[in-house]
Amino acid sequence: MNNFKFYNPVKIIFGKGTIAEVAKEVPAGARVLMTYGGGSIKKNGVYEQVMEALKEHTVFEFGGIEPNPHYETLMQAVELAKNEKIDFILSVGGGSVLDGTKFIAAAVVFDQGDPWRFLAEKAAVKLKGAIPFGAVLTLPATGSEMNSGAVITKVATKEKLTFGSPFTFPKFSVLDPETTFSLPPRQISNGIVDAFTHVMEQYLTYPVNAPLQDRIAEGVLLTLIEEGPKVMQNPSDYNAMGNFMWSATMALNGLLSAGVPTDWATHMIGHELTALHGIDHARTLAIVLPSLLRYKSETKKEKLLQYGARIWNITEGSEEERIEAAIQATVKFFNSLDIATTLHEYDVDRATITAIVERFQKRGVRNLGERADIQVEDVEKILEMSL
């Protein structure tokens, strides 16, 4: 096992009826900015539950945070938060609203110029603080509810960049599976694939003698494979949705990556497909992951074989055959959730690959993957395998 640090101070409040707990978790007397997305929370009863919980607080609202939240939109919320002297933000929505909220919370107190700097100039610009915030999660997927990271898109430049800091952990996250019952199938399937790929980025690398981390990762994968189809079939299945929700949270709270190498190349490449074509984040992962696993099957051999055996019961055939069978099982699982895994199914052609290569070259992106051996020319080949 590699040396590691693990720190995660997010309080998780899980289960039905728990939105009421927000009343106690938000500091008394706080001026609260409630952030949300397209307004589904006003149709499914979540808005009313949150407002009831915050009835003793002064509440401002900022809605309209879009999927892959936009810097341009969020800067309006920053302006509002400054003007209204907001001292707590409550994110009510999915991972995009929460990622956007992390940005707002950090940007409000940022005093080193344009807040985009803490994404675009990570090496030079360190965050020194953020106003506190909490979350009511309505969409299991990104894991943002139990980590300090966020992904923000700048429309003007079609850039999709990440940031994170010890100041951007939610103080609490309320996970009530009942808030997700009205989700459309597309968002549920995206969530399953997103969580699944988060695990793969931290698990499907190379062995470092970390059997417990492996088993926890495999536990999340198996649970997603078992519970995913149930929630697709019946989004009001409380138990299945709860298990999916907790799996998505555990998939990216830092535990799986403690002491092991991580890949994240699939995400880095996938972000470009979203930035250029607006393809749902999870779907970009489903496009990239199988090709990346095939392309790196030699350096990922041991883990691919273990993954095949423990997750898909693939134990027969040559190593090559077992690896290919494991990747095909993954594709089949994604397809079973109505998630296409090739670029042409999203009407994306060779020209986009050229564009991504150019963007990576321009930004100096290099040394991706757990062995830092994926270069721009490898990205090109991986994407060609996904055509």
Place this chain on the structure above:
Amino acid sequence: MNNFKFYNPVKIIFGKGTIAEVAKEVPAGARVLMTYGGGSIKKNGVYEQVMEALKEHTVFEFGGIEPNPHYETLMQAVELAKNEKIDFILSVGGGSVLDGTKFIAAAVVFDQGDPWRFLAEKAAVKLKGAIPFGAVLTLPATGSEMNSGAVITKVATKEKLTFGSPFTFPKFSVLDPETTFSLPPRQISNGIVDAFTHVMEQYLTYPVNAPLQDRIAEGVLLTLIEEGPKVMQNPSDYNAMGNFMWSATMALNGLLSAGVPTDWATHMIGHELTALHGIDHARTLAIVLPSLLRYKSETKKEKLLQYGARIWNITEGSEEERIEAAIQATVKFFNSLDIATTLHEYDVDRATITAIVERFQKRGVRNLGERADIQVEDVEKILEMSL
């Protein structure tokens, strides 16, 4: 899955050479009380590493904290900490030193009379704070390094009681497997059984449709079964010791019990055997657990069958046979670590059972176990099965 709250703000610093990190983690200018046990840290190089890390700090020492730390001993440290205006405590040792440190940290600022009250009068006396503390762990076992609980023994009354509060999480815990290389086999085997039983208390209950929690628990059990014999054979096997150490931490950091019922009757009963006879904590668990599982095999049936199948590959025979085989496999595992599982092997006879029954009756102990259905007469029968 049941509703739950999970909160664990302990920073884990894991790996070889990490004691040096203490320098940065202890607040600059703090007056530090370093607590330790019988002095083994002065023979294995840990003391020197800690002192080197604290060379910029003002350090006081309090050694001699015994296994099952004594209230009487700890009160001397409380006196010292008050006199010297200590504002940070660093526990250097195993779970007993750390449990004792939690008591000291809380007792120093306790203003409601005798600190024993926050153990003996839990319902009435709430902690309002504690001075901050961190840990350098030298013995994987109790999980105290990543939770807020502690067990303290009052010699005068032969009482062994627990306490815990949101104020008694360590600020950080340094887990360097190399600090454990000089442990005697007895402490290693105790640690394995302690961690194993911690998992069983949270896993071997009844199913509530929480497949991820089950799989994480099973992952810890399997890792302990695999790595335990390796560390017994070679305590300097860094990888095996590291995996054991991380498993012991994960066994009791709150994750396994999130959303599921928990038992803890084995611990409640075992504490009495330590209080009355000084039997090592882990050994009392090894005495009680098999009998308790047999005695409650009807209400624990589903989980016993799952445990047998997933941990010991027991899939043949009637339900009754499979359950008995799973319990026997557990006993065999304990015995393989040189841990005896019957009272007579510890020279304890029927009179002790009578004494425990009387103590439980006097303290009004009742409704133990995940179904709150273990009464004093059941405790008597369970202990009789362990004679």
